[in-house]
Structures are given as structure tokens and as C-alpha cells.
Amino acid sequence: MSQIGQKQHPDHERSGLAKRPIDRRVARTRGMLHQALLSLILEKGYEAILVEDICERANIGRSTFYAHFTSKDDLKRSGLEHLRLELLERHRSSLTSMPTGIRPFGFSLPMFEHARDHMHLYQALVGSKGGAIALDTIRQTLCDFVRSELAAAGGKDPTGVPREFIVRHVVGAYMAVLTWWLESGATLPPQQMDEFFRRLMNEGAASSYS
């Protein structure tokens, strides 16, 4: 309960959330732990990992682990948050670079590219059984993207299909093909995956049935 990273310098306090410099030791420790967890997920899957395993791999004392994270799940969440923010940022920049804006499924290509750039990580998340919870974070983020796209595009749903139905439909299909892509080694380029996805979404999957 050493309350690490809570340096109190009342003077230097910036407004609200200060970006105070972090002690090198803290940064090193957390980095090692994150990396250790990741490599262990690839080896044995998340569920089978022990806190002791992580510490051993990271060369960190077990008590130090608990000084930074309350549990194995806490460590996972922390690592996932990085990922989520990075994804958000990439989506944001892709929006500004292509100001047509209303093009549907704008999240698709950036997401495929992001997954390609972090393939080792995503494959770990997909492969392990515990990855389901992790992927759920991504799923919810994508759902937000689609919701705002739908809200921006058209107010009416002429087909009578509930809007949330459409959101889940689109993101569910997307996550499924993304997962398949990663599972099978991500050999196809992101551009082609994006093209396939858009084709099915535009023409409907039923058109491929005969």
C-alpha cells in the first residue's frame, strides 16, 4: 500500500489532471509487467497465468506487483486502456484526413491497419480464452463509431430496422471477420479486407450465395 506515483508537489500542480513525470523505476516496472503478461498470454492463455508467473517473467518482486496493480485483471485492464486510446486517436485522425465524413464504415480500414501494426498483441487477445473480455473493449468502441456514423448520416431508418440492431449487426460482422483474419495469420492486406467487408455490407451477404 505504498501509493506509488502519488508524488505530492502542491506547488507544481497544474490545472486538473497534471502530467507529472513518472519515476523511471515505476515506468520500468509497469512496462516489464505489461510485456510479461503479453508474452505469457501468447504462451499459455490468459486464464492459466499466475501472478507469480508474471513477476518471474518480468523480474519483479511479487509485493511490487501488488504495489502497482490490485490483481491480474487490473493489469490487463491497464494495458487494454492504452490500446483503446491509441485506436481512438487513429480513428480521429482518419476522420480529419478524409473530410468527406459521411462515408460509411469509416472505422474499417483504420481498425484493420491498427490490428496489423499490433498483430502480436491482437492475436494474443483473440487466441486466448480470456481474450473475449478484452475484445469486448474494442467491440464497444467500434459500436460507438457506428452509432455516430448512423446518427450523422440519416435521421430516419426507412427499412424499419431498429438503429441499435444495425449497429450490432455491422460491428458483429466486423469483429467476426477481424478475428478470422487474425486467427489465420493476417495474410491478406488490410485494404483487401476492408474491400471485402464493404462489399458484403453494400450488396448484402446473400448475394454471395449463388
Next chain:
Amino acid sequence: MSQIGQKQHPDHERSGLAKRPIDRRVARTRGMLHQALLSLILEKGYEAILVEDICERANIGRSTFYAHFTSKDDLKRSGLEHLRLELLERHRSSLTSMPTGIRPFGFSLPMFEHARDHMHLYQALVGSKGGAIALDTIRQTLCDFVRSELAAAGGKDPTGVPREFIVRHVVGAYMAVLTWWLESGATLPPQQMDEFFRRLMNEGAASSYS
């Protein structure tokens, strides 16, 4: 290690897999345990459940639990297998009753109905965090359905989209809307859900974008 249910009556042995009558006590015990697990999943979620909880709820001694199942997961798997077989059977009968056969997404309506009939169970699976593994069983079964549909319908994929891509796309979208339906209380009737799903699959989700 009492090896329950291994009655040895060498005479009465039928060819191969005999459907030997099960001791009433055994049936009662297993039924209680399955039911207890289910109700507990609804209350606290699968992960938080202890073997002791299950036994207490079922009024079964803890040693008896281990005489039937090796672990909590084993009990879950056992219950899930029932579900999977029932789903398979319903799909089979729906195929024969509608011999046109080639109608795409034939799994859709039977699946929605099956979920409606076992709503409490499915909602438990969807809601709990551990449900991901359980839903995966369903997902794989549906993938098999779609694969055989695709194989039966047409040999060529004129669009150039890989067949497995289509399979994952369809089932991913389906599982997503099914999950949403259950999460939100399954108020819409299965027929309407089926109709919505087919509409998006036929016209493409992009058509709902403006």
C-alpha cells in the same frame, strides 16, 4: 472416486452405446446441480460462483459433486452439451419441414425461436462474463450450418470474397443481433428478428445509412 453410473451388468450390455437406465438418485443429483448452476449464473455470473455455492443451492454434498463432475467447468460443459444437441435437432427438423432447402440463412428463425424458448438460459449465458465460452459453442454450430448452406448453394464465389470470410461475417452479425435481442429482454418476436436479419443480409446494411 466412486465411479458413479458405471454399473457392470455384462449380460444386459447392448451393442455399443447402451441407453442404460440411470439411477434415480443420480438423475436427481445431476438435475439439481445443473439447475443450481443456472440460477446462480443469473444471480452472480459464472466466474463468481463457487462449487460450494452450487452444492448449497442444490442441497448436495460437496463430495457428491466431485463424484459426478470433476470441476465447475465440467458441469457447465455438461449442461451446454444438452443445449447444443437440442439446437442441432431443431435445425434438422426445420430442414425437413421446409424442403426447398436452398433458402439462405435457414438457421435464423429456428435459432431465434430456440433462444426464446430457453430465454432464461440464454440470457444467463449472454449476461455473464464466462458466457463467452458458452456462446462460442453456439457460434461454431451456426458456422457449420452456414458452411453447408454455402457449399450446397453455389460452388463459385463470383465476388472473390473467401468463403470463410462470408461464413464469419454472417454468423458474426447473427450472434451480435441475437445477443442484443436477449440483452434487451427479447421483446420483439422471433419472426420479426428473423425478418430484420434477412433484410440486412439481402440489401446490405449500407442501405440503412441514409
Next chain:
DNA sequence: TGCGAAACCGCACACGGTGTATGATAAAGG
């Protein structure tokens, strides 16, 4: 209806993983 088999029960035990407390040591940072 009675008898043998088997299923159930409670209890006790060893094992392993978790999370906390503590005091000593090492390394940042100013």
C-alpha cells in the same frame, strides 16, 4: 419384502494461489 450394491453425506486434510504487512536495501531526483 429383504438383501446387496451403490449413491449420498459430512468431515478432515493437503495443496496451491491470493493479497497484505513489514522492515531492510537500493535507486531515483533535486
Next chain:
DNA sequence: CCTTTATCATACACCGTGTGCGGTTTCGCA
């Protein structure tokens, strides 16, 4: 250089798991 802060090893209590073992109850079958 000196203070602050992070790290470490150790020890400990706690809890859930899975197994072993007699004793009791219930079932199936003759």
C-alpha cells in the same frame, strides 16, 4: 549529498479446490 520513494524478500492469514474415508440412506432386483 541527502531526502524521498520504489523495490525486495519474507512471512502470514485466508480461501477455494480436490481427494480420501467411514458411516448412512436409498435404490434395484429377485
